[in-house]
Amino acid sequence: MENNLHIFIDRLKNDKEEKILDTLLAKDLDIEREKELIFRTPIELEAKVYRVNEELIINVNLKFGVSIPCKICNKLIEKDIKVKNLYITEEIENIKTFYDLKDEIKNLCFLQIPSYVECLDSCPSRENIKNYFKEQKKENFPFSDLKE
Ligand SMILES: [Zn+2]
Numbered sequence: 224m225e226n227n228l229h230i231f232i233d234r235l236k237n238d239k240e241e242k243i244l245d246t247l248l249a250k251d252l253d254i255e256r257e258k259e260l261i262f263r264t265p266i267e268l269e270a271k272v273y274r275v276n277e278e279l280i281i282n283v284n285l286k287f288g289v290s291i292p293c294k295i296c297n298k299l300i301e302k303d304i305k306v307k308n309l310y311i312t313e314e315i316e317n318i319k320t321f322y323d324l325k326d327e328i329k330n331l332c333f334l335q336i337p338s339y340v341e342c343l344d345s346c347p348s349r350e351n352i353k354n355y356f357k358e359q360k361k362e363n364f365p366f367s368d369l370k371e
Pocket of ligand 1: 293294295296297298341342346347348
């Protein structure tokens with residue numbers, strides 16, 4: 224089967240746009256199943272690829288669902304994640320034969336996954352650890368005092 228995530232430069236003509244529509248499984252992206260993060264749905268990819276002069280430009284849209292344990296009570300929480308209109312650019316001269324979108328998609332997925340989730344956006348168990356959390360807060364947000 225042809226790998227949709229390989230973008231062959233010589234097939235792209237100036238100003239001609241190509242579409243990539245694909246449904247990827249976590250394992251297609253070499254994402255291991257982890258206790259802390261479960262990909263609940265396949266990753267829907269919709270991308271537009273084109274070149275402008277000496278640059279390859281990729282416009283990426285992603286949609287997928289994950290389950291992440293609540294940081295407080297450990298209950299698994301379902302989150303739907305969307306990436307809209309993200310641009311990746313790469314100089315053509317840096318690309319050998321084809322550009323492999325796989326690692327970029329993988330990185331994008333992980334970047335979008337919140338590192339801190341709480342069930343119901345306010346875990347019922349939070350009361351129990353309130354004091355602990357207060358102390359943590361200062362360290363976690365070193366820039367919270369900065370004015371815009
Ligand atoms: Zn919770």
